Amino acid sequence: MIECHVGPSPLGHILYRAENDCLTGLYFVGQKHFPNGLPEPVLSDAAPGSRVIALACEQIGEYFAGARRDFSIALQLHGTxxxxxxxxxxxxxxxxxxxxxxxxxxxxxxxxxxxxxxxxxxxxxxxxxxxxxxxxxxxxxxxxxxxxxxxxxxxxxxxxxxxxxxxxxxx
The missing domain is CATH 1.10.10.10 (Winged helix-like DNA-binding domain superfamily/Winged helix DNA-binding domain)
Structure with a gap:
């Protein structure tokens, strides 16, 4: 199952994408190479439904706060x-x-x-x-x-x- 969530950051909104309990995307909304086929990125106050997206949002927040240097999130990277x-x-x-x-x-x-x-x-x-x-x-x-x-x-x-x-x- 694929899930997307848009969350805030000090550098603009970030779209998180997860598939099969792995993070597969973390994009600044509007960035170059923003993938086609993703839902329209809309910031929501709702908590992410995916455990991996919730963890990614938490760790990205800690990174921007200066409290995290390394990430411990399961990734699945699609590419050549x-x-x-x-x-x-x-x-x-x-x-x-x-x-x-x-x-x-x-x-x-x-x-x-x-x-x-x-x-x-x-x-x-x-x-x-x-x-x-x-x-x-x-x-x-x-x-x-x-x-x-x-x-x-x-x-x-x-x-x-x-x-x-x-x-x-x-x-």
Whole structure:
């Protein structure tokens, strides 16, 4: 059974999607690559019916409050084998750290020239924040694309106090 729920966050409404007791999606409403076929995202005061969505809402709230660094939510990520490999490596980026697209390519055993393909997979990450695609930056330190928007990426990196926060403060 598929369930969706829209909840608030300091960076805008988030749509949570669950299937078979696993979280399958966490999207900022209106973000790039927002999936087709989901119900119209409407914020509701009702509690989520799904246990996994309720847990995800709770843990995301703790993350934004500065009380959580790691997530313990069952995930089921739908994507190509390459995308799932990239998303697995993203989960290895420590809280407060940032890797480049080239770093990701090398950790996958690919040449640095594969950064574009890695970036494409990164951008299609269906579970933002929990699979921390926001922790990936350009080789020159620039905050390159983020499906949720560069301002949200900047906020998430600043919240985590990671490398580049001095640069982030300049913006």
């Amino acid at each position: 084998p390459f995308q799932r490999q990239v998303w697995d490596v993203l989960r290895q980026i420590p809280f407060g750290d940032a890797w480049t697209y080239g770093d990701l390519a090398r950790r996958l055993g690919l040449p640095a020239g594969a950064s574009r393909a890695v970036g494409g997979a990164n951008g299609r990450n269906p579970v933002s924040i929990i699979v921390p695609c926001h922790r990936v930056i350009g080789g020159d330190g620039d905050l390159t694309g983020y499906a949720g928007g560069v301002e949200r990426k900047r906020h998430l990196l600043t919240l985590e106090g990671g490398p580049g926060r001095e640069q982030l403060a300049l913006f």
